[in-house]
Amino acid sequence: MVKITISDLSFSYRSRKILDDLNLEVRCSEVLGLVGPNGSGKTTLLKCIDQILKPKGSLLLNGREIGEMSRQEIARFIGYVPQSNTSSSSTTVFDIILMGRRPYMGWRVGESDLDKVAEIVDLLDLDDLAMKDFNELSGGQKQKVLIARAICQEPQVLLLDEPTSNLDMKHQLEVLEIVRDLVKEKGISAVMAIHDLNLASRFGDKLAVLLGGSIYAAGDPRSLLNKELIRTVYGVEALVVKDLDKPYIVPMRSLNGRSAG
Amino acid sequence: MAITFGMVKDRERNRGRLKEEYAKFVGRKVLFITLSVLIIVALAGVAATLGSANLSVKEVYTAILAKFLPQYFHSTWFSETIVWGLRLHRIIMGIVAGMGLAIAGAAMQGILKNPLASPFTLGIASAAGFGASLAIIMGAGFVGGEYLIIGNAFVFSLLASLTVYGLAKYKGITPETMILAGIAIMYLFSAMTSFLQYVGQSEQVHEVVFWMMGSLGRSSWDKVKIVTAVTVLCLPYLLLKSWDINAMGAGDETAKSLGVNVERTRVICMMLASLITAAVICFTGTIGFIGLVAPHITRMVVGGDHRFLLPASALVGAILLLGADSIARTILAPVILPVGIMTSFLGVPFFIYLFLRRRKEFW
Structure with a gap:
């Protein structure tokens, strides 16, 4: 079943075109990896999907035009995990996650909201951190908490902006495993912007390669990733190892003449 | 199977x-709020005993309760007149004004995401000061009589926040645009006030300066009602x-x-905070500090959740202002100092103490 259908989507900032006529589909139980060089429009696309930015074109969620939905409705449908993770004042992890219930509750916090938060805290093993101040956590812990908040929104679609940036190897895998398991278990969809092609290839069911605001190519990472694509899109000479289940990329040197070592 | 069952139980317990x-x-937050209410009630009782006519705390409470429950409490005409006629409206004004300024401050700091924001960030205080100066020095205003100064201060305060809104709307309603527009407006109005002071006569200038220091001495039951209603x-x-x-x-x-x-919430909250501030300071003059520091003190105790921060800040603001006014009335008696001077003298040491003692980041 198709969750998100994007057709002819464009976005301009003042006169500068950032996204140009995108067409894309995301299905249920699918992780879509958005890859591409810096400035290719990955973050902008995520923000357009969540209507934080207002793009031109059509965006259907479960067949419904998103432009006709209220902010509240969108918040029940889409959970967004931003890249920057700061909180301006002291807030406990529990309260941050509870904020994910905002689209469902009024001033009062209901028993079911607390149950939901406790369930998610438990699910992501955040018990020991629950009463700690969010600003005191490490980068990996913060990322997990923000994902927990997005899950608390009980969304159909999870959008993640560089969920592994600033994380060590173990936390990178842990965060992406959480996302993959959630997507499979709950039958939701995830769209994540991610720089690391190997992680994208490994955790993405499908990849979309963005270049200069357009989709250069999209499809299964097994057939999509090859030397030519990496050369054209990134300007990098790379080895593509295909011995494993998913292709593995070893970058060799950038094509402006310098060797990577 | 047994293991799975055990895990399920564990999870539930967890x-x-x-x-x-x-x-x-x-x-703990609810406890703090409850305690603050009790402190205000006690402080109000004590504050009502202060003054040239000697009344005990018991006489004060009896006089207050006698008004509501005459069948149970009996007070003397003397203490009732002193309490209800002279002292209580000033005390209630202190409580309500403290509450209003602190809530406005907490809301401003929240929506502008800035620890230096206060009810006066948007230039409201200097606009009110200009309005009052205009009334005192030029005798010009929107309404006449007793409400000449008050009306001017109120109208100009709101004018300032509307201008800030207008400027910010043009550039996008973000904390940065609002704060910068607020600073610009503040300087504009203080320059205009300075000009008026320059051309004014010395008694008038003295009156303006005194107005701007802030005082609860001008309160009355009617004014208390207005401020309370707005808040x-x-x-x-x-x-x-x-x-x-x-x-x-x-x-x-x-x-x-x-x-x-986001934008709508920010604008409406800003307008309401401005309205409360304008309603308070047009009667009291610009009492600074409370709106800036009461939310910080409260945040150090109850944290950054505005569900508790807003009401708790209000109570802390009331305690600070009432406490400061009580001291201002007695410390150099029979001279009564303007409360605006006292709030800083009393609050700053307390604030610095909390600030240094607290290791955790609170903002």
Whole structure:
């Protein structure tokens, strides 16, 4: 079943075109990896999907035009995990996650909201951190908490902006495993912007390669990733190892003449 | 199977424990709020004994209760007149003004995501000062008589925040544009006030300076009613939007993705905070410090959740202002100092103490 259908989507900032006529589909139980060089429009696309930015074109969620939905409705449908993770004042992890219930509750916090938060805290093993101040956590812990908040929104679609940036190897895998398991278990969809092609290839069911605001190519990472694509899109000479289940990329040197070592 | 069952039980216990811990965490905040209310009641009683006519705390409370429950409490005509006629309206004005300024400050700091924001960030104080100066020095104003100065201060305060809104709207309603526009407006109005002071006569200038120091001495029951009505009308919306203000603390984009209409909430909260501030300072003059520091003191104790921060700040603001006024009335008796001077003298050491003692980041 198709969750998100994007057709002819464009976005301009003042006169500068950032996204140009995108067409894309995301299905249920699918992780879509958005890859591409810096400035290719990955973050902008995520923000357009969540209507934080207002793009031109059509965006259907479960067949419904998103432009006709209220902010509240969108918040029940889409959970967004931003890249920057700061909180301006002291807030406990529990309260941050509870904020994910905002689209469902009024001033009062209901028993079911607390149950939901406790369930998610438990699910992501955040018990020991629950009463700690969010600003005191490490980068990996913060990322997990923000994902927990997005899950608390009980969304159909999870959008993640560089969920592994600033994380060590173990936390990178842990965060992406959480996302993959959630997507499979709950039958939701995830769209994540991610720089690391190997992680994208490994955790993405499908990849979309963005270049200069357009989709250069999209499809299964097994057939999509090859030397030519990496050369054209990134300007990098790379080895593509295909011995494993998913292709593995070893970058060799950038094509402006310098060797990577 | 047995293992799975054991795990399920464990999880349930775990989740129960988490919820209990959170309930305790919330309980502590409710306790703080309850204690603050009791302190205000006690402080009000003590404040009503201060003054040239000697009354005991018991006489004061009897006089207050006798008004509501005449069948149970009997007071003397003398103490009733002193308490109800002379002292209580000033005390209630202190409580309500402290509450109003502190709520406005907490709301401003929340929606502007800036620890230096206060009810006066948008240039309201200097606009009110200009309005008052205009009335005192030029005798010009929107309404006449007793309300000449008050009306001017009120109208110019709101004019300042509307101008800030207009300027910010043009560039996008973000904390930065609002703060910068506020600073510009503040300087504009203080320059105009300085000009008026330059051309004014010395008694008039003296009166302006005295007005700007802030005082509860001009209060009356009618004025108390107006300030209370405005505060009570504005408070529910701000409280209702607590979650939205919390979400905005995590950034505008996060707030939007959580379903908050960021710009609208920011504008309405700002307007309500301005309205409360204008209603308070047009009667009291510019009492600074309370709106800036009461929310900080409260945040150090109850944390950054605006569901509790807003009401608790209000109570702390009331305690600070009432306490400061009580000291201002007695410390150099029979001379009564303007409360605006006292709030800083009393509050700054307390604030610095908390600030140094607290190791955790609170902002």
